[in-house]
Amino acid sequence: MPLRLYNTLSQQVEDFSPARDNTVRMYTCGPTVYHYAHIGNFRTFTFVDILRKTLRANGFQLDHVMNITDVDDKIIRNAAAEHKDLKDYTAVYTQAFLDDCSALRLERPEHLVPATEHIDDMADAIARLTAGDHTYSSDGSVYFRIGTFPGYGKLSHNDFSGNIAGARVDLDEYEKADARDFALWKAPKEGEKYWETAIGPGRPGWHIECSVMAIKYLGETLDIHAGGIDLVFPHHENEIAQSESLTGKPFSRFWLHAEFLMVEGQKMSKSLGNYFTLRDVLEKGHAPEAIRYLLASVPYRKSLNFTFDGLKSAATAIDRLRNFKLRLETDRFPEGSNDQLIARTRAAEQAFAASLNDDLNTAEALAAVFEYVRDVNTAMDSGEFRSGNGAAALAFLERFDSIFDVLKPTAQAGQLSDAAVEALVKERDAAKKAKNFARADQIRKELLDQGIVLEDTKSGVRWKRK
Numbered sequence: 001m002p003l004r005l006y007n008t009l010s011q012q013v014e015d016f017s018p019a020r021d022n023t024v025r026m027y028t029c030g031p032t033v034y035h036y037a038h039i040g041n042f043r044t045f046t047f048v049d050i051l052r053k054t055l056r057a058n059g060f061q062l063d064h065v066m067n068i069t070d071v072d073d074k075i076i077r078n079a080a081a082e083h084k085d086l087k088d089y090t091a092v093y094t095q096a097f098l099d100d101c102s103a104l105r106l107e108r109p110e111h112l113v114p115a116t117e118h119i120d121d122m123a124d125a126i127a128r129l130t131a132g133d134h135t136y137s138s139d140g141s142v143y144f145r146i147g148t149f150p151g152y153g154k155l156s157h158n159d160f161s162g163n164i165a166g167a168r169v170d171l172d173e174y175e176k177a178d179a180r181d182f183a184l185w186k187a188p189k190e191g192e193k194y195w196e197t198a199i200g201p202g203r204p205g206w207h208i209e210c211s212v213m214a215i216k217y218l219g220e221t222l223d224i225h226a227g228g229i230d231l232v233f234p235h236h237e238n239e240i241a242q243s244e245s246l247t248g249k250p251f252s253r254f255w256l257h258a259e260f261l262m263v264e265g266q267k268m269s270k271s272l273g274n275y276f277t278l279r280d281v282l283e284k285g286h287a288p289e290a291i292r293y294l295l296a297s298v299p300y301r302k303s304l305n306f307t308f309d310g311l312k313s314a315a316t317a318i319d320r321l322r323n324f325k326l327r328l329e330t331d332r333f334p335e336g337s338n339d340q341l342i343a344r345t346r347a348a349e350q351a352f353a354a355s356l357n358d359d360l361n362t363a364e365a366l367a368a369v370f371e372y373v374r375d376v377n378t379a380m381d382s383g384e385f386r387s388g389n390g391a392a393a394l395a396f397l398e399r400f401d402s403i404f405d406v407l408k409p410t411a412q413a414g415q416l417s418d419a420a421v422e423a424l425v426k427e428r429d430a431a432k433k434a435k436n437f438a439r440a441d442q443i444r445k446e447l448l449d450q451g452i453v454l455e456d457t458k459s460g461v462r463w464k465r466k
């Protein structure tokens with residue numbers, strides 16, 4: 001069964017394969033690093049992780065870009081309130097975000113790109129939009145004129161005709177179904193950080209950063225653009241308007257959006273006291289893999305009700321799978337092999353893969369796993385399970401875990417997991433290649449502080465615990 005994904009653009013489930021050389025060019029909107037990310041954000045990032053792993057399971061390679069929004073209204077406001085330099089302020093929350101992603105076992109995209117390192121690229125794109133008559137300026141700010149892009153509204157399926165005449169908005173956030181010309185470039189305000197560029201001093205608006213960095217790293221037409229459902233309008237609609245006005249080509253073939261997360265049946269909000277960062281939930285003593293399981297267990301196009309009972313059930317489900325695995329590894333079974341169980345394992349594998357390929361139906365995929373576990377436990381109890389059936393059963397569990405990644409317990413507090421060490425070693429390698437020796441040295445030191453020693457050898461970097 002081919003991979004099928006729901007495309008917000010066509011409002012249909014479509015067969016997916018990348019446009020060229022078996023590589024999926026994918027862009028996902030990353031965090032705005034003005035605070036610790038909340039569990040609703042991580043619902044979306046966990047969906048992206050399941051998507052990555054399912055794409056890979058279908059034999060595709062990945063070229064995935066995620067931005068770090070390290071300049072916007074909120075960041076500027078918060079940094080000023082704390083009397084901090086923008087960079088110092090965002091560095092803390094960028095690192096916190098990466099740590100949180102590691103805790104949830106979210107793979108690092110191939111490119112993680114901060115907006116502030118691409119300001120000149122953005123200024124250049126705005127200059128080209130201006131040359132194409134898509135913009136107008138006012139008091140040093142530059143606005144995109146929505147009336148010059150007839151396709152405006154095609155992603156959110158809103159009809160904006162008659163509602164797009166030259167009213168402009170400076171904020172990064174505005175009301176749903178309110179199509180106003182948006183700021184591409186914001187003139188410097190008193191006391192605010194700004195950049196000197198070819199189009200004058202100022203800073204970019206939020207929307208332009210994604211268009212520019214996506215096209216820079218992935219080309220003019222992406223295979224997949226994904227994010228939370230709240231980004232469809234205006235953010236993604238604006239990205240399409242800018243990108244397609246620049247290139248004259250479709251910006252992305254597929255648009256994927258994850259639904260909202262509710263907490264205990266209510267919209268998460270600070271005033272209701274049900275607003276949780278990942279750190280808040282971890283501090284209550286819940287294992288990261290239980291959080292990951294809960295976030296992944298509901299298909300991404302359904303809204304997810306995050307409850308603390310649900311977290312407990314997630315932990316119980318993981319225990320059940322771990323016990324099953326332990327039993328497969330340690331019980332002694334009669335010699336031989338049971339043909340019926342061989343067929344049962346194959347059927348479970350097929351159901352698992354087919355469910356994921358059905359627009360990432362994670363609930364069905366998990367059901368296939370648990371029905372299998374129940375049947376095999378019964379077969380073990382009755383002596384029908386034979387030693388020759390063990391390898392295939394373990395291989396299926398491994399296949400499951402290559403997507404859901406919950407079987408291995410998280411290392412105790414204070415001890416870096418193997419995966420976290422590997423990720424840092426990889427990051428250091430990349431830093432060295434990019435001649436960012438400061439970062440490379442910093443990682444070596446961070447690891448040493450955690451009791452991890454690195455050895456540079458001819459065949460690459462080896463690491464060991466002290």
Ligand SMILES: [Zn+2]
Binds near residue numbers: 028029030210235
């Ligand atoms: Zn974006």
